[in-house]
Amino acid sequence: MKGIRTLAMASAMTALLVGGAVAGTLDTVKEKGYVNTGVSGKVIGFSSPDAKGEWTGIDVDFGRAVAAAIFNDPTKIRFTPVAFKEAFTALQSGEIDILARNTTWTYQRDTKLGLEFVGTLFYDGQGFLVKKSLGVKSAAELNGASICTQAGTTTELNVSDYFVSKGMTYKPVVYESADEATVIYDSGRCDVYTTDTSALASRRSTLGNPKDHLILPEVISKEPLGPAVRQGDQQWSDIVRWVLFAMINAEELGITSKNVDEMMKSTNPAIQRFLGIDANYGEYMGLTADWAYRIVKHVGNYGEVFDRNVGPATALGLERGVNALWTKGGLMYAPPIR
Amino acid sequence: MAKRPPDKQTSWKSSRLNDPRIRGWLAQAAVLAILIAAIVYGIYNVSHNLTKAGITTGFAFLSHPAGFDISQTLIPYSSRNTYADAFVIGLLNTLLVSLLGIISATVLGFFLGVIRLSPNWIVAKMAETYTEVIRNIPLLLQVLFWYLAILSPLPGPRAALHVGGAFFLCNRGLQIPRPIFGENFAATPLALFAAIVLAVVISRWAKRRQLKTGRPFPSLTCGLALIVAMPLIALTATGFPLHWEIPALSGFNFKGGITVLPELIALWLSLTLYTATFIGEYVRSGILAVDKGQREAAYALGHRPWMTYRLIIIPQAMRVVTPPLISQYLTLVKNSSLAVVIGYPDLIHVFAGTALNQSGQAVEIISITMAVYLFISLIISLIMNWYNKHYALRGQ
Numbered sequence: 001m002k003g004i005r006t007l008a009m010a011s012a013m014t015a016l017l018v019g020g021a022v023a024g025t026l027d028t029v030k031e032k033g034y035v036n037t038g039v040s041g042k043v044i045g046f047s048s049p050d051a052k053g054e055w056t057g058i059d060v061d062f063g064r065a066v067a068a069a070i071f072n073d074p075t076k077i078r079f080t081p082v083a084f085k086e087a088f089t090a091l092q093s094g095e096i097d098i099l100a101r102n103t104t105w106t107y108q109r110d111t112k113l114g115l116e117f118v119g120t121l122f123y124d125g126q127g128f129l130v131k132k133s134l135g136v137k138s139a140a141e142l143n144g145a146s147i148c149t150q151a152g153t154t155t156e157l158n159v160s161d162y163f164v165s166k167g168m169t170y171k172p173v174v175y176e177s178a179d180e181a182t183v184i185y186d187s188g189r190c191d192v193y194t195t196d197t198s199a200l201a202s203r204r205s206t207l208g209n210p211k212d213h214l215i216l217p218e219v220i221s222k223e224p225l226g227p228a229v230r231q232g233d234q235q236w237s238d239i240v241r242w243v244l245f246a247m248i249n250a251e252e253l254g255i256t257s258k259n260v261d262e263m264m265k266s267t268n269p270a271i272q273r274f275l276g277i278d279a280n281y282g283e284y285m286g287l288t289a290d291w292a293y294r295i296v297k298h299v300g301n302y303g304e305v306f307d308r309n310v311g312p313a314t315a316l317g318l319e320r321g322v323n324a325l326w327t328k329g330g331l332m333y334a335p336p337i338r
Numbered sequence: 339m340a341k342r343p344p345d346k347q348t349s350w351k352s353s354r355l356n357d358p359r360i361r362g363w364l365a366q367a368a369v370l371a372i373l374i375a376a377i378v379y380g381i382y383n384v385s386h387n388l389t390k391a392g393i394t395t396g397f398a399f400l401s402h403p404a405g406f407d408i409s410q411t412l413i414p415y416s417s418r419n420t421y422a423d424a425f426v427i428g429l430l431n432t433l434l435v436s437l438l439g440i441i442s443a444t445v446l447g448f449f450l451g452v453i454r455l456s457p458n459w460i461v462a463k464m465a466e467t468y469t470e471v472i473r474n475i476p477l478l479l480q481v482l483f484w485y486l487a488i489l490s491p492l493p494g495p496r497a498a499l500h501v502g503g504a505f506f507l508c509n510r511g512l513q514i515p516r517p518i519f520g521e522n523f524a525a526t527p528l529a530l531f532a533a534i535v536l537a538v539v540i541s542r543w544a545k546r547r548q549l550k551t552g553r554p555f556p557s558l559t560c561g562l563a564l565i566v567a568m569p570l571i572a573l574t575a576t577g578f579p580l581h582w583e584i585p586a587l588s589g590f591n592f593k594g595g596i597t598v599l600p601e602l603i604a605l606w607l608s609l610t611l612y613t614a615t616f617i618g619e620y621v622r623s624g625i626l627a628v629d630k631g632q633r634e635a636a637y638a639l640g641h642r643p644w645m646t647y648r649l650i651i652i653p654q655a656m657r658v659v660t661p662p663l664i665s666q667y668l669t670l671v672k673n674s675s676l677a678v679v680i681g682y683p684d685l686i687h688v689f690a691g692t693a694l695n696q697s698g699q700a701v702e703i704i705s706i707t708m709a710v711y712l713f714i715s716l717i718i719s720l721i722m723n724w725y726n727k728h729y730a731l732r733g734q
Contacts, residue, residue, distance in 0.1 A: 114393040
C-alpha cells in the first residue's frame with residue numbers, strides 16, 4: 001500500500017517535472033487506442049470485477065460510454081484501480097484520462113486541485129451503518145460512538161461537522177482503504193461505519209451477515225458523485241460532460257440500447273439530432289456524427305445503466321429516488337442537444 | 339621537430355591549471371554548479387507545471403482549518419484547529435511510538451543478546467529461536483498480526499477483560515486510570531528529583547572513598563531507599579493530593595481514564611519485538627568481540643560475573659554495538675510509518691494521508707514530511723555519534 005502510494009507520488013512528481021507541452025487528451029487517447037479510466041475497483045455497483053473477472057458498475061459503464069463515443073468500441077478502455085488517496089494525483093499527473101471513482105464533487109476539488117467535475121452521475125449522501133444488536137435507531141443516539149471511516153474523504157469532514165453541530169462527541173478510527181475500514185468495523189473495533197449510503201449498501205452486502213446491520217435513516221450530507229477530468233483541456237472535458245448528458249437525454253427521449261436502431265427511423269427532430277441523422281453534432285467535439293448513437297447502442301441510457309448496476313434487481317437494491325429523471329421527480333436533468 | 343623552447347615549457351608547466359589543487363576546486367565548482375542548476379530547474383519546472391495545471395501552491399493552507407478529527411491527540415485538538423496543528427499532532431504521535439519503541443526494544447534487545455550467550459542451553463536456544471523467527475518475518479505482517487489477529491478479536495467494551503475494575507482491555511484498546519493531581523502535588527516530583535540528585539552525589543562520594551580507603555559503602559541500597567522514601571514522605575506531608583479517575587463503561591465506550599489505542603499497542607509491540615531481535619544480535623556480537631582474556635583477567639581479579647559484565651565486558655562491547663544501534667534506531671523511527679496500515683494516526687497517516695487529500699497540496703506536504711523524517715534521523719544520528727565518540731577507544 002505504502003509502496004503503491006510512493007510510486008504514485010513519485011510518478012506524479014516525475015510527471016510534474018518532465019511534463020512539458022502535452023497534446024490534447026483526445027489525440028493522446030486516440031493514439032494509444034484506449035481510454036484510461038481511474039476507478040475504485042472495490043465498490044460493488046460502481047466499479048468492481050464480477051465473478052468472471054469482467055468489470056461492472058456505474059462508473060465502469062460510464063468509462064465504456066466514453067470509449068464507445070470515441071472508438072465505437074466500448075472495450076477500448078483500461079480500468080486502473082486507484083486508491084482514494086492517489087486518485088487526484090493520478091488524474092493531475094496524466095496517469096489516467098478520466099476519474100470515475102464515485103468521487104464527491106466539492107468546491108475545493110473543483111477550484112483548487114486542477115480538476116474539473118463534468119457533472120453528477122449519482123446523487124448520494126452520507127449515512128451510518130450500525131449493528132442491529134446495538135439497538136440504535138437514529139444518528140442522534142450515536143453520542144460517544146467509535147466511528148470507522150476512510151482517510152482523506154469528504155466523509156471524514158462531514159462526520160466531524162455533524163457531531164460538532166449536534167454537540168455530540170465521537171471517536172474517529174480512520175483507515176487507508178474502505179476495505180480495511182469495513183473489515184475492522186465488522187470485527188467490532190467500531191460501533192459505526194460511515195460513508196455514502198450507496199457504498200454502505202454495497203459494503204453491507206459483503207459483510208459476514210448483512211442482515212445484522214442497519215443503515216440509519218439520517219443522511220447527513222450532499223454527495224454528488226461524478227466523473228472528473230484534468231482542468232485545461234476544454235475539448236476533453238466537453239466530450240466527457242456530453243457523454244454523461246447523452247446518457248441522461250437518451251433516457252428522457254426513450255432511446256434504449258434495444259430500440260436505438262428502430263429509433264433511427266424516428267421522425268422526432270430531437271431524436272434525429274441526438275442520433276446525428278441529419279446533422280453532425282459530433283464534429284464540434286472532434287467526434288463523429290453518431291457519437292451518441294454509439295453510447296446508447298453499446299452501453300445504454302442512464303436508466304439502463306442504473307438498473308443494471310445498482311437498481312432494485314441487484315444486490316444493492318437501490319431505488320431511483322433523487323436519481324430519477326427530472327420528469328419523474330428526480331434530479332437527473334441534462335441540457336438539450338441542439 | 340624542433341626542440342620546444344625551454345621558456346615556453348616552463349610557462350606551460352607553471353600554468354595554474356596544472357595545479358592539482360586548483361583543478362580539484364574547479365572540478366568541484368563545476369559539479370556544484372550542475373547540481374544547483376538541476377535543483378533550480380526542478381523547482382522552476384514543478385512550480386511552472388503546477389501553475390499550468392491550475393493547482394494552487396504554497397504553504398498558506400497550513401493556517402486553514404483542518405476540519406477532520408484525529409483518534410489520538412497528545413495535546414488538545416479539534417476539527418476547528420489548523421492543518422499546522424494536525425501536523426503537530428501527527429508528529430507527536432510518531433515521536434511517541436518511536437520513543438516507546440526505542441526504549442522497550444533496547445531493553446528487550448540487551449536482554450536477548452545477553453541470554454543468547456547464557457551457558458544455560460534451554461535459555462540460549464529459546465532466545466535464538468525467538469530471534470530467528472521474529473527477525474525473518476516482515477514487519478508489516480507482524481503489525482497486521484498483532485492488530486488483526488490479537489487485538490481486534492478481543493471482546494467488546496461491555497465484556498472487557500479487566501483487572502481489579504480499574505484496568506480494562508477490549509477491542510477499543512486498553513483503558514487505564516488517569517491520575518488527577520491535586521494542590522501541592524508538585525512537592526512529590528520535586529522530592530523525587532532531589533532524592534535522585536542526592537543518590538548520585540552519595541554514589542560518587544562512596545566511589546571516591548572506596549578508591550581512597552578501600553572501605554565500601556552501600557550506596558545502591560542507600561540511594562534506592564532515598565528515592566522511594568523521599569517522595570512518599572512528601573506525598574504524606576501534603577495529604578495525598580493524588581486521585582485516580584477510573585474508566586467506567588458509559589454508552590458505547592469507556593468514559594474517563596486514559597485510552598491506549600489498540601493501534602498504538604499493536605504498532606509498539608511489533609516494533610519492539612522486531613527491532614529487539616536486531617539489537618540482540620548486535621549486543622551478542624559486541625560481547626563476543628571482547629577478548630576472552632579480558633573476562634579471564636576480571637575473574638582472576640575476583641570480580642563476580644555480574645560485575646565483570648558491568649565493568650569490563652559491556653563498556654567495551656558498547657564500542658562495537660553503538661554504530662549499528664544508531665541505524666537500528668533510525669530504522670525504527672522510519673518503520674513507525676507502517677502505522678498507516680492499521681490506522682494509527684502518525685505523521686504519515688494524518689499529514690501525508692488525510693491532510694494531503696483534504697488540502698490537495700501533495701508537493702508541499704510530501705516535502706514537509708520528508709524533511710521531518712530527515713530531521714528526526716539526523717538528530718538521532720547526532721546524539722548517538724556523540725555518544726560513540728565519547729566512548730570510542732582513545733589514543734589509537
